[in-house]
Amino acid sequence: MATITLTISALPAHVRTARLMAATVARRAGIAAAAIDEIRLAVGEACSRAVAAHKVHCPTQPILLQMTDGTKTAPGRGPDGDAPAPAPHTNGHTVQRFEVVVSDRAPAKDADGAADPVNSVLDGLFLDSDDTPPGGISGFSPGLGLAVITGLADEVRIDPSDQGTVVRMSWPMAAEQAHGPSSN
Amino acid sequence: MDLKLDHYTEGDTEIVVVEGEIDVYTAPRLRELLIDLVNKGNFHLVVNMEKVEFLDSTGLGVLVGGLKRVRAHDGTLDLVCTQERILKIFRITGLTKVFGIHDSVQDAIDKRSAK
Secondary structure (H helix, E strand, C coil), rough: EEEEEEEEEECCCHHHHHHHHHHHHHCCCCCCHHHHHHHHHHHHHHHHHHHHHHHHCCCCCCCEEEEEEEEEECCCCCCCCCCCCCCCCEEEEEEEEEEEEEECCCCCHHHHHHHHHHHHHHCCCCCCCCCCCCCHHCCCCCCCHHHHHHCCCCCCEEECCCCCCEEEEEEEHHHHHHHHCCCC | CEEEEEEEEEECEEEEEEEEEECCCCHHHHHHHHHHHCCCCCCCEEEEEEEEEEEEEHHHHHHHHHHHHHHHHCEEEEEECHHHHHHHHHHHHCCHHEEEEEHHHHHHHHHHHHH
């Protein structure tokens, strides 16, 4: 199991750095090419969301990313509610996962919205509604980013609190690749 | 790579050519261009995304914002995109139902003229 930690200032320019780093680490961990695109996008979304939250609440505080290959999904852990089926087992062992955790320090006042990203997206997409705020993008729902993460990551857990929000995303690693020699 | 923007006129349609990465850092430039074009009276826009390498929800927000602006003038905003990795984010968010997404600029113009 290897962990890489990256701290970025809460600036939009550094979001690209974060997603490139995540894609590189995922590739090195042996993740399939199609999933690397998903990881790049999901990590970018999580960081964009965190940067936007910091801009409002604490622009000088950094945002933390932790990328770990080879985490194991413990029995009973996982997202609440509509959780996917428990991680499949290979030869009796839990499949290893590539996990990215993005932690911000902005107080999550809108915890309900964060817990229900899909509905906030739909709110943001009522294009013909007269009551949509003027100014286009500025009135666009920030829940869209969370909805994209939910759509991309194999497992997602979003924990908002007064100390900040932790977005935990993970993807399964192919068992043989996880244990194979590194080609990089 | 960074974001490159260009635009040209084809009949009554303004074609916006986007190249590179549209994210939280670069999207404001695309937003400004779309606003500028609409303010100058271009209400039929086609955004060619064939050379877009990355698109996130911030970019989607800018495109939806552009769509709202042209619709306020009974205009249209269509997209040209055949890249699976870019189309995927439109599908995940349900925006394939909001935008006309076409295989080529000519296709986008023809479909609108036929309406």
